[in-house]
Amino acid sequence: MNNIDSNIIRTTEESCIEVLETQLLDIIQDVTDDGTRIIEEKQYKANKRRICEDDEGPLKKKPKLESPEVEADPIITIKTFGSFLDCPICHELFLKPHSLKCSHTFCSHCINKWLRQKKACPVCRGVVLRKPYYNRLIDDFLQQVDSRLSDCEKAHRNNVKEEVVQAQARSIQEFKDAANKALETGTKFLNINSQWNAREKEVFRIGYDKYDREDRIVYCGLTGFTQESVEQADSNTITTMLNNLGVEVPRYISTQPVRYDYEMARNILLDILLG
Ligand SMILES: [Zn+2]
Protein backbone atom coordinates (compact mmCIF):
# COMPACT_ATOMS: atom_id res chain seq x y z
CA MET A 1 0.00 0.00 0.00
CA ASN A 2 1.50 3.41 -1.00
CA ASN A 3 1.43 6.73 0.92
CA ILE A 4 -1.44 8.23 -1.10
CA ASP A 5 -3.61 5.26 -0.32
CA SER A 6 -2.67 5.47 3.36
CA ASN A 7 -3.62 9.17 3.42
CA ILE A 8 -6.92 8.50 1.75
CA ILE A 9 -7.66 5.80 4.26
CA ARG A 10 -6.65 8.03 7.21
CA THR A 11 -8.74 10.90 5.85
CA THR A 12 -11.64 8.58 5.36
CA GLU A 13 -11.21 7.19 8.91
CA GLU A 14 -11.07 10.70 10.39
CA SER A 15 -14.11 11.70 8.43
CA CYS A 16 -15.96 8.63 9.63
CA ILE A 17 -15.01 9.38 13.23
CA GLU A 18 -16.37 12.92 12.89
CA VAL A 19 -19.63 11.64 11.47
CA LEU A 20 -19.89 9.05 14.24
CA GLU A 21 -19.21 11.67 16.92
CA THR A 22 -21.94 13.90 15.51
CA GLN A 23 -24.36 11.01 15.37
CA LEU A 24 -23.45 10.01 18.90
CA LEU A 25 -24.12 13.52 20.19
CA ASP A 26 -27.48 13.50 18.41
CA ILE A 27 -28.34 10.15 19.94
CA ILE A 28 -27.34 11.31 23.44
CA GLN A 29 -29.48 14.40 22.95
CA ASP A 30 -32.40 12.28 21.74
CA VAL A 31 -32.06 9.91 24.65
CA THR A 32 -31.97 12.81 27.11
CA ASP A 33 -34.97 14.47 25.50
CA ASP A 34 -36.83 11.19 25.30
CA GLY A 35 -35.84 10.26 28.85
CA THR A 36 -37.14 13.56 30.16
CA ARG A 37 -40.33 13.10 28.21
CA ILE A 38 -40.76 9.56 29.56
CA ILE A 39 -40.20 10.72 33.13
CA GLU A 40 -42.74 13.51 32.62
CA GLU A 41 -45.22 11.06 31.16
CA LYS A 42 -44.71 8.66 34.06
CA GLN A 43 -45.24 11.48 36.55
CA TYR A 44 -48.35 12.56 34.69
CA LYS A 45 -49.76 9.03 34.56
CA ALA A 46 -49.03 8.50 38.26
CA ASN A 47 -50.89 11.70 39.10
CA LYS A 48 -53.66 10.79 36.70
CA ARG A 49 -54.19 7.44 38.45
CA ARG A 50 -54.78 9.08 41.79
CA ILE A 51 -57.66 11.09 40.48
CA CYS A 52 -60.95 9.33 40.29
CA GLU A 53 -63.06 10.64 37.45
CA ASP A 54 -66.27 10.26 39.42
CA ASP A 55 -64.86 12.03 42.47
CA GLU A 56 -62.94 14.89 41.01
CA GLY A 57 -64.19 15.52 37.53
CA PRO A 58 -61.93 15.83 34.50
CA LEU A 59 -58.42 14.44 34.83
CA LYS A 60 -55.80 17.03 35.45
CA LYS A 61 -52.09 17.08 36.17
CA LYS A 62 -51.21 17.45 39.82
CA PRO A 63 -48.20 19.54 40.89
CA LYS A 64 -44.92 17.67 41.27
CA LEU A 65 -44.25 16.26 44.69
CA GLU A 66 -41.09 17.49 46.32
CA SER A 67 -39.64 14.59 48.28
CA PRO A 68 -40.00 10.79 48.45
CA GLU A 69 -41.64 11.14 51.90
CA VAL A 70 -44.33 13.41 50.47
CA GLU A 71 -44.87 10.97 47.60
CA ALA A 72 -46.29 8.41 50.04
CA ASP A 73 -49.90 9.00 49.03
CA PRO A 74 -52.47 7.93 51.66
CA ILE A 75 -54.86 7.02 48.83
CA ILE A 76 -53.76 3.73 47.31
CA THR A 77 -55.50 3.10 44.05
CA ILE A 78 -56.08 -0.23 42.36
CA LYS A 79 -53.84 0.82 39.49
CA THR A 80 -51.02 1.82 41.84
CA PHE A 81 -50.16 -1.85 42.08
CA GLY A 82 -50.62 -2.51 38.40
CA SER A 83 -51.08 -6.17 37.66
CA PHE A 84 -49.38 -7.32 40.86
CA LEU A 85 -52.67 -7.87 42.71
CA ASP A 86 -54.83 -8.60 39.68
CA CYS A 87 -56.28 -12.03 39.11
CA PRO A 88 -55.02 -13.33 35.73
CA ILE A 89 -58.49 -14.77 35.04
CA CYS A 90 -60.94 -11.95 35.85
CA HIS A 91 -58.39 -9.08 35.84
CA GLU A 92 -59.86 -7.66 39.03
CA LEU A 93 -58.14 -7.36 42.41
CA PHE A 94 -57.95 -10.81 44.00
CA LEU A 95 -60.97 -11.99 45.97
CA LYS A 96 -60.02 -14.65 48.55
CA PRO A 97 -56.66 -15.25 46.86
CA HIS A 98 -55.73 -18.88 46.36
CA SER A 99 -52.41 -20.09 44.97
CA LEU A 100 -51.35 -23.18 43.11
CA LYS A 101 -48.21 -25.19 43.74
CA CYS A 102 -46.55 -23.25 40.91
CA SER A 103 -47.17 -20.09 43.05
CA HIS A 104 -49.57 -18.48 40.59
CA THR A 105 -52.44 -16.85 42.42
CA PHE A 106 -56.09 -16.28 41.51
CA CYS A 107 -59.44 -15.45 43.07
CA SER A 108 -60.81 -18.52 44.81
CA HIS A 109 -63.97 -18.62 42.69
CA CYS A 110 -62.00 -18.01 39.45
CA ILE A 111 -59.47 -20.79 39.90
CA ASN A 112 -62.04 -23.29 41.19
CA LYS A 113 -64.26 -22.66 38.19
CA TRP A 114 -61.24 -23.01 35.88
CA LEU A 115 -60.06 -26.25 37.48
CA ARG A 116 -63.47 -27.82 37.00
CA GLN A 117 -62.77 -27.58 33.27
CA LYS A 118 -59.06 -28.16 33.16
CA LYS A 119 -56.51 -29.38 35.69
CA ALA A 120 -53.76 -27.02 34.56
CA CYS A 121 -52.55 -23.62 35.72
CA PRO A 122 -54.08 -20.90 33.49
CA VAL A 123 -50.76 -19.02 33.52
CA CYS A 124 -47.94 -21.55 33.23
CA ARG A 125 -50.03 -24.56 32.10
CA GLY A 126 -48.45 -26.69 34.84
CA VAL A 127 -50.49 -29.74 35.80
CA VAL A 128 -52.53 -29.14 38.95
CA LEU A 129 -52.68 -32.15 41.26
CA ARG A 130 -53.47 -30.39 44.53
CA LYS A 131 -56.29 -28.05 45.30
CA PRO A 132 -55.42 -24.34 45.52
CA TYR A 133 -54.41 -23.13 48.97
CA TYR A 134 -55.54 -19.95 50.67
CA ASN A 135 -52.85 -17.28 50.43
CA ARG A 136 -53.13 -15.42 53.71
CA LEU A 137 -50.18 -13.13 53.02
CA ILE A 138 -51.76 -11.68 49.90
CA ASP A 139 -55.20 -11.52 51.52
CA ASP A 140 -53.83 -9.59 54.52
CA PHE A 141 -52.16 -7.19 52.12
CA LEU A 142 -55.37 -6.85 50.12
CA GLN A 143 -57.25 -5.89 53.26
CA GLN A 144 -54.80 -3.07 53.75
CA VAL A 145 -55.33 -2.03 50.14
CA ASP A 146 -59.13 -2.31 50.49
CA SER A 147 -59.17 0.10 53.41
CA ARG A 148 -57.24 2.69 51.43
CA LEU A 149 -59.08 2.61 48.12
CA SER A 150 -60.67 5.77 46.82
CA ASP A 151 -64.45 5.98 47.07
CA CYS A 152 -65.12 5.02 43.46
CA GLU A 153 -62.65 2.15 43.62
CA LYS A 154 -64.31 0.91 46.81
CA ALA A 155 -67.68 1.07 45.09
CA HIS A 156 -66.34 -0.88 42.12
CA ARG A 157 -64.74 -3.52 44.35
CA ASN A 158 -67.92 -3.91 46.38
CA ASN A 159 -69.88 -4.39 43.15
CA VAL A 160 -67.46 -7.10 42.05
CA LYS A 161 -67.76 -8.84 45.46
CA GLU A 162 -71.53 -8.62 45.35
CA GLU A 163 -71.67 -10.07 41.83
CA VAL A 164 -69.51 -13.01 42.91
CA VAL A 165 -71.65 -13.66 45.99
CA GLN A 166 -74.84 -13.53 43.90
CA ALA A 167 -73.41 -15.79 41.19
CA GLN A 168 -72.39 -18.33 43.86
CA ALA A 169 -75.81 -18.13 45.51
CA ARG A 170 -77.49 -18.75 42.13
CA SER A 171 -75.20 -21.68 41.43
CA ILE A 172 -75.87 -23.24 44.85
CA GLN A 173 -79.63 -22.75 44.48
CA GLU A 174 -79.62 -24.33 41.03
CA PHE A 175 -77.67 -27.26 42.38
CA LYS A 176 -80.00 -27.65 45.38
CA ASP A 177 -83.01 -27.54 43.05
CA ALA A 178 -81.48 -30.20 40.82
CA ALA A 179 -80.65 -32.36 43.87
CA ASN A 180 -84.18 -32.02 45.29
CA LYS A 181 -85.70 -32.84 41.93
CA ALA A 182 -83.55 -35.97 41.74
CA LEU A 183 -84.63 -36.98 45.24
CA GLU A 184 -88.30 -36.39 44.40
CA THR A 185 -88.07 -38.56 41.31
CA GLY A 186 -86.65 -41.39 43.37
CA THR A 187 -83.02 -41.12 42.28
CA LYS A 188 -80.90 -43.18 44.62
CA PHE A 189 -77.66 -41.77 45.90
CA LEU A 190 -74.76 -43.50 47.50
CA ASN A 191 -75.04 -43.69 51.28
CA ILE A 192 -71.94 -42.69 53.18
CA ASN A 193 -72.83 -45.17 55.94
CA SER A 194 -72.68 -48.23 53.67
CA GLN A 195 -69.40 -49.68 52.57
CA TRP A 196 -68.69 -48.54 49.00
CA ASN A 197 -66.91 -50.64 46.41
CA ALA A 198 -64.05 -49.23 44.31
CA ARG A 199 -66.34 -48.04 41.51
CA GLU A 200 -68.67 -46.27 43.97
CA LYS A 201 -65.72 -44.58 45.61
CA GLU A 202 -64.55 -43.39 42.21
CA VAL A 203 -68.03 -42.11 41.28
CA PHE A 204 -68.20 -40.13 44.51
CA ARG A 205 -64.68 -38.76 44.05
CA ILE A 206 -65.44 -37.50 40.53
CA GLY A 207 -68.44 -35.51 41.84
CA TYR A 208 -66.47 -34.32 44.86
CA ASP A 209 -63.71 -32.92 42.63
CA LYS A 210 -66.25 -31.35 40.30
CA TYR A 211 -67.86 -29.17 42.95
CA ASP A 212 -66.42 -26.83 45.50
CA ARG A 213 -67.46 -24.97 48.61
CA GLU A 214 -71.22 -24.91 49.15
CA ASP A 215 -72.01 -26.94 46.03
CA ARG A 216 -69.72 -29.60 47.42
CA ILE A 217 -71.49 -29.55 50.79
CA VAL A 218 -74.83 -30.07 49.02
CA TYR A 219 -73.30 -32.86 46.93
CA CYS A 220 -71.89 -34.61 50.00
CA GLY A 221 -75.24 -34.11 51.77
CA LEU A 222 -76.95 -36.24 49.12
CA THR A 223 -74.99 -39.21 50.44
CA GLY A 224 -75.74 -38.39 54.06
CA PHE A 225 -72.26 -36.96 54.52
CA THR A 226 -73.06 -33.83 56.51
CA GLN A 227 -71.59 -31.92 59.43
CA GLU A 228 -74.33 -33.32 61.71
CA SER A 229 -73.80 -36.91 60.59
CA VAL A 230 -70.06 -36.62 61.19
CA GLU A 231 -70.54 -35.09 64.62
CA GLN A 232 -73.07 -37.73 65.65
CA ALA A 233 -71.40 -40.75 64.05
CA ASP A 234 -70.22 -43.62 66.26
CA SER A 235 -66.79 -45.17 65.84
CA ASN A 236 -67.91 -47.78 63.30
CA THR A 237 -69.65 -45.21 61.13
CA ILE A 238 -66.62 -42.96 61.21
CA THR A 239 -64.45 -45.84 60.06
CA THR A 240 -66.88 -46.58 57.20
CA MET A 241 -66.93 -42.92 56.18
CA LEU A 242 -63.14 -42.73 56.14
CA ASN A 243 -62.94 -45.93 54.08
CA ASN A 244 -65.52 -44.68 51.60
CA LEU A 245 -63.63 -41.43 51.18
CA GLY A 246 -60.35 -43.25 50.65
CA VAL A 247 -58.78 -41.92 53.82
CA GLU A 248 -56.50 -44.44 55.41
CA VAL A 249 -57.84 -45.30 58.84
CA PRO A 250 -55.05 -45.05 61.40
CA ARG A 251 -54.44 -48.46 62.95
CA TYR A 252 -54.83 -47.29 66.52
CA ILE A 253 -58.41 -46.23 65.74
CA SER A 254 -59.35 -49.71 64.58
CA THR A 255 -57.61 -51.59 67.33
CA GLN A 256 -57.78 -49.31 70.33
CA PRO A 257 -60.72 -46.94 70.28
CA VAL A 258 -59.81 -43.76 72.11
CA ARG A 259 -62.15 -40.81 72.16
CA TYR A 260 -59.66 -38.20 71.05
CA ASP A 261 -58.56 -40.42 68.13
CA TYR A 262 -62.11 -40.30 66.86
CA GLU A 263 -62.18 -36.59 67.43
CA MET A 264 -59.19 -36.38 65.13
CA ALA A 265 -60.98 -38.61 62.61
CA ARG A 266 -64.05 -36.35 62.84
CA ASN A 267 -61.85 -33.35 62.12
CA ILE A 268 -60.41 -35.10 59.07
CA LEU A 269 -63.94 -35.80 57.81
CA LEU A 270 -65.09 -32.22 58.48
CA ASP A 271 -62.03 -30.92 56.67
CA ILE A 272 -62.92 -33.07 53.65
CA LEU A 273 -66.51 -31.81 53.81
CA LEU A 274 -65.95 -28.12 54.53
CA GLY A 275 -62.34 -27.51 53.55
ZN1 LIG B 1 -60.41 -13.57 39.54
Ligand SMILES: [Zn+2]
Ligand atom coordinates in the same frame (compact mmCIF):
# COMPACT_ATOMS: atom_id res chain seq x y z
ZN1 LIG C 1 -48.75 -21.61 37.24
